[in-house]
Amino acid sequence: MRGLSERPINSTECTGSSSQVCELLTEDSKNLAKATRQEIASREGTQQASDVKGNIIQHVWWLQKEGYRESTIIGRSKLLRVMAKRGADLLDPDSVKAVIAKQTWSEGRKDLAVDAYSCFLRMTGGKWNPPKYTRILKTPFIPAETEIDQLIAAASQRMGTFLLLLKQTGIRPGEALNLKWADLDPVHKTVNVTPEKNSNPRIFRLSNDLLERLDRLPKVSDRVFGNVDKEHFRHNFSLQRASIAHKLQNQRIRRITFRTLRHWKATIEYHRTKDILHVMSILGHKNIKNTLVYTHLAEELFKGQDEYVSKVAKTERDACALIDAGFEYVCDFNGDKLFRKRKC
Numbered sequence: 001m002r003g004l005s006e007r008p009i010n011s012t013e014c015t016g017s018s019s020q021v022c023e024l025l026t027e028d029s030k031n032l033a034k035a036t037r038q039e040i041a042s043r044e045g046t047q048q049a050s051d052v053k054g055n056i057i058q059h060v061w062w063l064q065k066e067g068y069r070e071s072t073i074i075g076r077s078k079l080l081r082v083m084a085k086r087g088a089d090l091l092d093p094d095s096v097k098a099v100i101a102k103q104t105w106s107e108g109r110k111d112l113a114v115d116a117y118s119c120f121l122r123m124t125g126g127k128w129n130p131p132k133y134t135r136i137l138k139t140p141f142i143p144a145e146t147e148i149d150q151l152i153a154a155a156s157q158r159m160g161t162f163l164l165l166l167k168q169t170g171i172r173p174g175e176a177l178n179l180k181w182a183d184l185d186p187v188h189k190t191v192n193v194t195p196e197k198n199s200n201p202r203i204f205r206l207s208n209d210l211l212e213r214l215d216r217l218p219k220v221s222d223r224v225f226g227n228v229d230k231e232h233f234r235h236n237f238s239l240q241r242a243s244i245a246h247k248l249q250n251q252r253i254r255r256i257t258f259r260t261l262r263h264w265k266a267t268i269e270y271h272r273t274k275d276i277l278h279v280m281s282i283l284g285h286k287n288i289k290n291t292l293v294y295t296h297l298a299e300e301l302f303k304g305q306d307e308y309v310s311k312v313a314k315t316e317r318d319a320c321a322l323i324d325a326g327f328e329y330v331c332d333f334n335g336d337k338l339f340r341k342r343k344c
Contacts, residue, residue, distance in 0.1 A: 052084045052090060055120075056080050056081060056084070056090075058123075059077065059120055059123055060073060060077050062123045063076065063077075063119070069196065069197065071174060071196070076115070076116040076119060076120075079113050079117075080116055080117070080120060083096060083099050083113060083117070086102075086103070088100075090117075090120065091124075093127075093128035096117050096128075097128070097130075100113050100117075107133045107134055107135055107136055108133075108135040108136065110131075110133040111134070111135050114133060117130075140259075140263040141255045142263060142264055142267055142297065142301055143252060143255070143256050143260065143264065145264075145268075147252060147253055147256065148256065148264065150244070150250075150253070151163060151241065151244055151256055152164050154240075154244040154247070154248075155237075155240050155244065157216065157217070158225060159237060161214060161216075161217060162177075162225060163258075164209075164213065165191075165206075165210060165214075166258060166261040166262065166265075167261050168204070168206060169193070169206075169265070170261070170262045170264075170265030170266055170282050170283060171202070171204075171262070171284075172197070172262065173234075173258035173259070174196045174230070175193050175194065175195065175196050176225070177225055177230060177233065178194060178196075178223070179191065179194075179223065179224040180222050180223055181219065181222060181223075181224055183224075184211075184214065184224070186211060186215070189205055189206050189208070189211060190205050191203070191204050191206055193284075199283070199284030199285065199286065200281075200284040200285075202282065207324040207325075209324065234258070237258070241253060241254060241256065242254060262283070263294075263297075265282065266279050266282065266283055266291070266294040267297050269282055270294045270298045271298040271301075272328075276288065276294075276295055279294055308340040308341065309327075309340065309341050310330075310338065310339070310340050311327055311338075311340070312336050312337070312339075313336065313338075313339060314336050319339070323339075325341070327341040328340060328341065
């Protein structure tokens with residue numbers, strides 16, 4: 001297998017890269033340059049570590065040039081780092097295979113590690129017989145709406161607004177963090193979502209409450225939630241979630257993740273409409289097979305529970321508030337408008 005260049009990446013080469021990918025390139029390049037300048041007794045060990053860093057840096061840059069998504073680049077580079085740190089020689093496939101086998105990771109994580117290394121070999125021109133790991137599909141956890149609302153209410157202003165956005169739209173957390181102020185249309189009360197993972201673009205109507213909360217966020221950059229580090233943002237959420245779960249004495253809240261709200265939205269929408277194409281459109285899926293899981297999930301969760309909450313709107317303002325809260329119009333009765341919403 002041929003060796004790789006260890007040339008540090010110049011900052012100008014990050015032009016057009018996402019902030020996190022650029023950070024991966026520049027930070028590791030600086031560390032690599034520093035390591036090569038150091039004069040220490042264990043020069044051979046230092047050179048080996050330097051080679052590993054250089055290989056990963058070049059792989060990050062290769063993934064960027066090949067058009068891989070930011071989340072994919074970050075995830076795969078981190079897996080390569082972990083494997084190298086735990087003794088894998090990235091230029092020796094048998095070594096990598098042995099290290100993966102020894103890990104206590106789930107089958108799914110091991111499968112991701114195999115994918116990451118296979119991609120690395122495509123760059124280097126190497127070959128291997130990849131081990132086979134089978135991902136075990138688990139039924140998504142679907143919390144009660146009251147539990148989601150409790151989490152939103154107790155979270156910080158920015159985090160609570162972020163969670164409410166995920167709840168109302170079902171968009172991916174990365175799509176939400178990438179939202180720009182220009183994507184919001186306060187006149188039509190909509191948000192235009194730029195898709196991730198080759199999904200379809202979507203437009204969602206937002207409630208007045210969510211629009212007001214978004215408007216109260218500090219406008220420190222062109223992004224709605226600021227130029228945040230995604231890993232740091234997730235860690236901050238984990239801390240808030242643990243504190244809220246402890247305060248409310250409800251450990252189920254600890255199981256709520258950003259992706260949980262996407263699962264919840266899809267399940268609720270199918271339960272409400274029984275229209276799989278509607279759910280597919282909301283999620284931005286291009287393949288209906290990815291959406292069908294929610295039909296079974298909704299049927300199991302809400303079996304025999306088609307009960308409704310009914311409300312009466314006497315004014316236009318009342319009707320708008322009920323629609324924002326997810327109620328659907330039923331009919332007029334004695335001059336009033338009747339609305340209903342399934343109990344969750």
